[in-house]
Amino acid sequence: MALIKSIKGLTPKWGKDCYFSENAAIVGEVTMGDECSIWFNAVVRGDVAPITIGNRVNVQDGACVHVTNQTGPTIIEDDVSIGHNATVHACTVRRGALIGMGATVLDNAEVGEGAVVAAGALVLGGTKIGEHEIWGGVPAKFIKKTRPNQAESFAQHYVEYSKWYLEEQD
Template structure:
């Protein structure tokens, strides 16, 4: 079972058919929809400001989602993929977006619907990434428009993977909200 921790009276909440790896950590004012997954060594830390995720969000291995008390909240839409070892801090990610492996999103940036943040990219504070755009580099810059469904396709795989683990483990996190 994942480490699910309340702090200052704030307890994580989630919907149906969510999968949390045994060493994932979810703390504080975190709200997730249905079919979300938080994978090995990932941390979702809503201890000082809220983190809200829609349905079918996957937070992959080693990723960290956090805020600080003067910069929150973090808002993540539906069908979003947060890649391995990504850092997402006090920002907004719209439906269907993909945050690549090792990418960093800083305070008050916004990732548009169906957008892709390339692996290793650094999205600076306050940056606005438009819908269906690909951004990459340090600091991240616009590269090109996405192909239809390019970013959105990744999330469906993780809903499927999480179902394998839920069946194998028999430990579905079937909502607590």
């Protein structure tokens, strides 16, 4: 079972059919919808401001979702994929977006619906990424528009993967 930890009376809450790996950590004021997955060594830490996560969101291995007490909360809408070793901090990630492996999204940034933040990209605080745009680089800049369903398809794969792990727990 993952490390589920209350802090200052705030306890994580989640919906049905969620999978949390044994060494994931979920702390504080975290609210998740249904069919979410938090993978190996991932951290979702809502200790100084709330983190709200929609349905079918996956936080992949080694990723960190956190907040800042001056600029929180973190809002992650439905069908978002947060790639391996990514950092999502006190920002908003809209429905169906993909945060690539090793990418960083900083305070007050907004990632638009169906957008892709490329692997290794650094999205500076306050940046607004439009719907269905691909951004990459350090600092991240607009590259091009996405193909139809380019980002959104990843979340469904992780719902399927999480079912494999949930079946093993029975």
